[in-house]
Amino acid sequence: MGLVTPSYSQSADSLVVVVNSKSSTGSLSKKELTDIYMGRFNKFPNGESVVPIDFSSGNGNREAFYELLVGKSERKINAYWSRLLFSGRATPPQKVDSTAEVASIIKNDTHALAYLLASDVQPGMKIVYEFK
Numbered sequence: 001m002g003l004v005t006p007s008y009s010q011s012a013d014s015l016v017v018v019v020n021s022k023s024s025t026g027s028l029s030k031k032e033l034t035d036i037y038m039g040r041f042n043k044f045p046n047g048e049s050v051v052p053i054d055f056s057s058g059n060g061n062r063e064a065f066y067e068l069l070v071g072k073s074e075r076k077i078n079a080y081w082s083r084l085l086f087s088g089r090a091t092p093p094q095k096v097d098s099t100a101e102v103a104s105i106i107k108n109d110t111h112a113l114a115y116l117l118a119s120d121v122q123p124g125m126k127i128v129y130e131f132k
Helices: 030-037 060-070 073-085 098-110
Strands: 015-020 053-054 094-096 110-117 125-130
Touching: 015 098, 030 053, 030 060, 053 060, 053 098, 053 125, 060 073, 060 110, 094 098, 098 110, 098 125
Parallel strands: 053 094, 053 110
Antiparallel strands: 015 110, 015 125
């Protein structure tokens, strides 16, 4: 499969956040992403449900994503989710092990939200946020 050529300038190694190309969500702010990935909201700003996708622990993209999103290490994110799970207040993002899994989920679920390298964006995906 070929890569989608974005309509704007970006580094091939930058992290981006994507949804299914048929999703009605056009863009998200960093605050909205933070609220979704930290378990505060389970809906897109337009009211549609969201299924955040996260890489498993130890993945370099996961480490970079949380550093860029909230300035926290993977260790601190894991501790955060341990506390929330213990209290029963939120459900963590769905975990996957590979970019191929992310691609499959995004292409088949208009409610899915995931992050990956810009160079891994494929047809059927729409970029809704880019870390600069």
